[in-house]
Amino acid sequence: MGERQPARRTTGRAPRTAARDAEALTPVPPRPVRHVLFRQFWRDLVFLHWEADPFDVARLLPPGCVPDLYRGRAYAGLVFFRMEDLAVGEGPPLPWIGAFNEVNVRLYSRDALGRRGVVFRSLDCDRLLPVLTARGGFGLPYRWSRITRQWHGRRLLYRTRGRRADAPGGHVWAEIGDEVIAPGPLDEFLTSRWGLHERGWGRTYYWPNVHPRWTFRRCDPLSWDMSSLLSAAGLEPLRAQPDSVLYAPGVPVRFGVPTPLPPEGRQS
Template identity: 75%
Template structure:
């Protein structure tokens, strides 16, 4: 990893298996386990209107993608402190888009995040403005079959479900899969300006998996309309430890640096 710190001054950030910058300060840590990534191609113009100010759609060969990601969050901890008991472990499902800012940093924009712990939902909404929703989210293994389900509580009823069969065989990534998973930060609207929140983790390891069933209703609820019914990418990862740095405000429009050409 680079020792340039959180500041990035190049063109468009490269799609690399490791973050291109070192985190100066670790704000919080967590472990992502049993991740299932489903991705569909979507209209770039639809994506553009859903992104925060100061960002544009990050396109792969002129195409935009939306992701529906299921996983288990474990051992949430702040700084170098110990993991939070009970509250630091929960299941999560999110809908995400892909963005790029004027400094060329590639990122993720979350349209929705379902979580089955109320306190983390309230903290993430208040502290970072992230669109978390308190939901009933479950994860179950049945032999080699992994099943996630989510449904909103109260009057929020959009649901989601996925069932995959996972093998022990590792698989390499296609260029499209690298574009979708080699992401080292997120963009979100702040109180006065869009910010970038960097992260770092080891390189992904993916295992072969077959999609057996899914309910992608969360995409429509998040304002996202896939161009086809079947996903363009289905991936399973056993998990990685993740560290997040401190939020970095995006430059004001008058000081923005023109990015290079996207891949």
């Protein structure tokens, strides 16, 4: 469990050119999605991020991807949110199964075409059918878990626990303010992601998405417990205190059609 303390930075740095540093600091615009495969709404998102060992991150990415670094540093994220209004294509939201809570552990990747993405190490979900569909259809590492989301005035509590006795779990307990805050460069780097990389069908693929830019509000973490979730995902943060903590009320999201990465050695 962690307690509220100021976030701290380390001085360690992996080798990186000045040009690549400048590129990492440049905001990434969303790419257009021509054919919508799924629509959904992400609500009440809490982002926690820690610096991670770039070599640990590299070994956990699918073939064809390398760690996407910020100032030579790699990061691991833990994101709590509620998904609503899940719909196929332009159809209506799916009843009952189209709304659920989710917690994911994520890393940040880049492919040979320069596309920045997210790589999910785990995705906890409290609806069984979406878990089975995402695992079987897209190879995503979903697992059926117990997740609760509760508001207590201005304070938001998420808890997750797997359905086996030895399954990993965690929580975040945060106080949310009314004022809108401007994201810093690191926050932009971590959250301006317009797709994911995953391994499926014998290939690594890129799955694009698009949504409005985030609106963030003040988020003061009161406590958190993330050690078992990150350890189960093969990660050990470099320190206990998160480097970035953010809350977003929500955004509508559209997913396009996944496409395989080009064969190794081909750039286009």
